[in-house]
Amino acid sequence: MNAGEENLLKSIxxxxxxxxxxxxxxxxxxxxxxxxxxxxxGRYPLTPAADFLSGQTGKSNESGGEQTxxxxxxxxxxxxxxxxxxxxxxxxxxxxxxxxxKEQRSLRLSINARERRRMHDxxxxxxxxxxxxxxxxxxxxxxxSKIATLLLAKNYILMQAxxxxxxxxxxxxLNQGQSITSSIPTPIAPFGQAAVYPFTGSALATCAxxxxxxxxxxxxxxxxxx
DNA sequence: TAGGCCATCTGGTCCT
DNA sequence: AGGACCAGATGGCCTA
Numbered sequence: 001m002n003a004g005e006e007n008l009l010k011s012i013x014x015x016x017x018x019x020x021x022x023x024x025x026x027x028x029x030x031x032x033x034x035x036x037x038x039x040x041x042g043r044y045p046l047t048p049a050a051d052f053l054s055g056q057t058g059k060s061n062e063s064g065g066e067q068t069x070x071x072x073x074x075x076x077x078x079x080x081x082x083x084x085x086x087x088x089x090x091x092x093x094x095x096x097x098x099x100x101x102k103e104q105r106s107l108r109l110s111i112n113a114r115e116r117r118r119m120h121d122x123x124x125x126x127x128x129x130x131x132x133x134x135x136x137x138x139x140x141x142x143x144x145s146k147i148a149t150l151l152l153a154k155n156y157i158l159m160q161a162x163x164x165x166x167x168x169x170x171x172x173x174l175n176q177g178q179s180i181t182s183s184i185p186t187p188i189a190p191f192g193q194a195a196v197y198p199f200t201g202s203a204l205a206t207c208a209x210x211x212x213x214x215x216x217x218x219x220x221x222x223x224x225x226x
Numbered sequence: 227t228a229g230g231c232c233a234t235c236t237g238g239t240c241c242t
Numbered sequence: 243a244g245g246a247c248c249a250g251a252t253g254g255c256c257t258a
Contacts, residue, residue: 112235114245119233145231 129153 130149131137133156144152 108236111237111245115236115247116234118246123233147231 126150 126146126149130144133149133153135141135144135152
């Protein structure tokens with residue numbers, strides 16, 4: 001996780017994230033301390049969540065499209081240096097393609113366009129992933145990097161699986177207690193008392209928070225690497 | 227200025 | 243043969 005994403009965590013939510021960063025720190029992303037070193041900022045502009053979400057609006061599925069030429073992609077901007085591509089496909093720059101036959105050049109441009117669309121589809125899928133995992137989507141928060149998105153999603157899935165498992169155990173425990181104490185009503189011990197409640201302390205102490213879907217609950221678990 | 231992140235091009239490989 | 247997928251190379255942008 002870079003410093004930009006560290007800042008992201010700090011700006012997710014004034015209340016929950018303060019607690020989050022203090023308790024779980026950077027390991028919430030699943031990175032080890034050694035992987036945090038360097039920590040120069042990310043390149044992301046202060047992109048609102050709606051910014052990359054709006055990139056999906058009105059977007060057709062280009063993978064199944066019939067467009068084949070190099071300039072058919074509406075997201076491809078020849079005037080934008082970051083979207084224009086390298087000088088290799090520019091005759092005026094005398095790139096390798098300029099020495100190839102026109103047919104080969106045309107084929108290469110077609111392949112390039114296809115690859116570009118494929119990568120755009122991949123990025124759209126990543127945007128979709130960002131939109132469903134709980135992290136701040138406010139304009140003041142940087143967009144998650146690709147690697148951070150994947151790691152955060154992985155932790156989120158693992159946390160949800162654990163939450164589900166503990167919920168099952170909770171239901172089983174309640175059902176069991178009901179059958180045993182049906183004749184003699186006994187007060188049930190409060191959550192968190194491990195002596196009478198066979199669940200992990202973390203599961204009990206933050207039961208409500210755990211299932212509320214807050215970022216804190218997301219970052220809390222599964223910091224270890226497989 | 228270094229390093230992180232990204233988009234794009236490119237050639238290779240595999241699959242249909 | 244054509245398309246999908248992949249990884250390496252390259253260069254631009256941004257931030258500390």
